[in-house]
Amino acid sequence: MAQKKMAIIASKGTLDWAYPPFILASTAAALGFQVQVFFTFYGLQLLKRDLASLKVSPLGNPGMPMKMPFGPGWFRGINWNIPNAVQAVIPGFESLATVLMKQTIKNKGVASIPELRGLCQEAEVTMIACQMTVDLFGMNTAEFIDGIHYGGAATFLEFAGESDVTLFM
C-alpha cells in the first residue's frame, strides 16, 4: 500500500488554533502518513522557538466557554459571560484568559503545544515557513526552530497535489 499523504496550511497564531495542525500532523504521522505543514501569515508564530507568547483571546470569540480551572465543582461549572466591551478595556485580559486556559489544558491531560510540536518533529513532519509572509512581516528567522524549510505556494501545491488529505486551518 502506498504511503498516504496529508498537507495542512496553518494560518492562525493563537494558542487554541495551534492545536488542530499539530494534533492532526502528529497523529497522521503515527498512522504512517507522510505529512507537510505549510505555516503562513499568523501561523508562523507556531514555528517560533519560544511558544510562550501564544495567547488565546476570548474577545470577539463568542463560542469560547469562560470557565475557571480551580475551585469547587459548582464554581468551575459557571460560564462567565463577560461582555466584549468589558473585556476590551481590562488590561491583561488576554494574558489572564491564557493562564486560565493553560491550567485547564493541564488539568484535562491535554498535551501542551511545545510537546505536540516536538512529537511532530520527532515523527519527521515537514514544516515549511511561507517565505513571503516572513518578508512581509519582517520576521526574524533566527527565532524559528531548526529544521524547517522555506517556500511558497508552488511548494505547498506540489505536495498537496499528491496528498490524500489537504486541510486549511
Place this chain on the structure above:
Amino acid sequence: MADQELDARGLNCPLPILRAKKALGTLQSGQTLKIIATDPGSVKDFQAFAKQTGNQLLESNEAGGEYTFLLKKS
C-alpha cells in the same frame, strides 16, 4: 499477559495514540502491547489506528471508566 504495558490514564487525544505508537516501536513483530486509558474517544481511535497501521487490535474492553486495549505488533 502482554509483552509491554502502557499507562495512558488521564491523557487526552491524541496522546494515548502517540504514546502507543512510540511503545510499539520498541516491540518486535508479534509482541503485544496493553494500553490502559481513560479517554472515551480512544475506543474509536484505537480501532482506526489498528486499521490504518496494520497492527492488530486483539481486545478492547471498558470497565469502571477505564478502557483497555491489546495491540499486536504487525
